[in-house]
Amino acid sequence: MALPNTMRRILLAAIPDGKPKPSDFRMEDAPTPACPADGVLVRTAWLSVDPYLRGRIAGKRTYVDPIPVGEVMVSGAVGEVVESRFSKFAVGDFVSGMWGWQEYAALPAKGLLQLDPEQAPVSTALGILGMPGMTAYFGFLELCQPKAGETVVVSGAAGAVGSAVGQIAKIKGCRVVGVAGSQEKIDFVRSLGFDEAFNYRTDKPYSETLRRLCPNGIDCYFDNVGGEVNGRGDRRDERVRANRAMRADCDV
Numbered sequence: 534m535a536l537p538n539t540m541r542r543i544l545l546a547a548i549p550d551g552k553p554k555p556s557d558f559r560m561e562d563a564p565t566p567a568c569p570a571d572g573v574l575v576r577t578a579w580l581s582v583d584p585y586l587r588g589r590i591a592g593k594r595t596y597v598d599p600i601p602v603g604e605v606m607v608s609g610a611v612g613e614v615v616e617s618r619f620s621k622f623a624v625g626d627f628v629s630g631m632w633g634w635q636e637y638a639a640l641p642a643k644g645l646l647q648l649d650p651e652q653a654p655v656s657t658a659l660g661i662l663g664m665p666g667m668t669a670y671f672g673f674l675e676l677c678q679p680k681a682g683e684t685v686v687v688s689g690a691a692g693a694v695g696s697a698v699g700q701i702a703k704i705k706g707c708r709v710v711g712v713a714g715s716q717e718k719i720d721f722v723r724s725l726g727f728d729e730a731f732n733y734r735t736d737k738p739y740s741e742t743l744r745r746l747c748p749n750g751i752d753c754y755f756d757n758v759g760g761e762v763n764g765r766g767d768r769r770d771e772r773v774r775a776n777r778a779m780r781a782d783c784d785v
C-alpha cells in the first residue's frame with residue numbers, strides 16, 4: 534500500500550503551568566519520513582502517556598533532558614513495520630520502542646523490541662508486559678518480598694502499576710488494601726480482587742482509615758503517588774507506617 538506523503542504529529546507547544554491542558558500541545562502536518570538505512574519505518578499503533586512525561590515537559594532536566602518546546606512529544610510506543618532495511622524486521626512485524634507522537638516514525642533497528650501478537654495484544658507491551666508491569670512485578674516481588682497472609686497497602690491502586698501490584702499480591706496470598714481517588718476507581722480495584730479499598734479524598738483522616746482497615750498493621754506499602762497522600766508537606770502526621778515500603782512515584 535502506498536504511504537501518504539504527509540502525516541500528523543503532536544508537538545509540545547508550551548511548558549505547562551500546573552496541570553497540562555490541550556493548548557500546551559499542537560498538531561501539525563509534516564512530510565512522512567523515509568525508511569533509514571539499517572532501520573525501519575513504522576506506522577504508530579499505540580502511544581503511552583505515562584506519569585514520567587510530566588517531568589519531561591517541565592522545561593528542565595530531570596534524570597533525562599526535557600522535551601523542548603516546538604519539538605515532537607516522545608514516549609513509549611508500539612507500531613507496525615511498513616518498510617524495512619534491516620534483516621531482523623519484516624513488513625507487518627510489530628515492534629515497541631520510544632519514538633515521537635507521530636503517525637509514522639523512521640527508526641534505527643537498535644532499541645526496538647519485536648512483539649509477538651500471538652502471545653498477547655501488542656498494546657500490552659506498553660502496559661502489563663511493559664514498563665508498568667515490570668515496575669509492579671519486580672518492585673513488589675523483589676523489593677517488598679511479600680509473604681502469604683501479610684497486609685499490603687497500594688496507593689494509586691487503580692493505576693497501571695497499582696492495579697498490577699494488587700493482583701500480584703492476591704496471587705501471593707496477601708490481604709490487599711487499595712487507595713484511590715474516586716468511587717469508580719474503588720469499585721474497579723474491588724472488582725480486581727482487592728480485599729479493601731478506600732477513597733483518600735473522602736475517607737479521612739487517612740491515618741485513621743488505614744488503622745481501621747489494617748488492624749494488624751501494614752507489612753508492605755507500595756507507593757505510587759508520593760506527595761500529600763504520604764504525609765509529606767503539611768500532613769506529616771498522616772505518614773504511612775509500614776514494615777517494608779517501595780516507592781515507585783516520581784513525585785512531580
Ligand SMILES: NC(=O)c1ccc[n+]([C@@H]2O[C@H](COP(=O)([O-])OP(=O)(O)OC[C@H]3O[C@@H](n4cnc5c(N)ncnc54)[C@H](OP(=O)(O)O)[C@@H]3O)[C@@H](O)[C@H]2O)c1
Pocket residue numbers: 583584585664665668689690691692693694695712713714715718757758759760761762781782783784
Ligand atoms: N521507576 C519506574 O521505572 C517506574 C515505572 C513506571 C511507573 N513508575 C511510577 O509509578 C507510579 C504509578 O505509575 P502508573 O503508570 O501506574 O500511573 P497512572 O496509571 O497514571 O496512575 C497514577 C494515579 O495516581 C493518582 N494520583 C495522581 N496524583 C495524585 C496525588 N497528588 N495524590 C494521590 N494520588 C494521586 C491518580 O489516581 P487517583 O485518582 O486514585 O488519585 C492517578 O490515576 C508513578 O509515580 C510513576 O512515575 C515508575
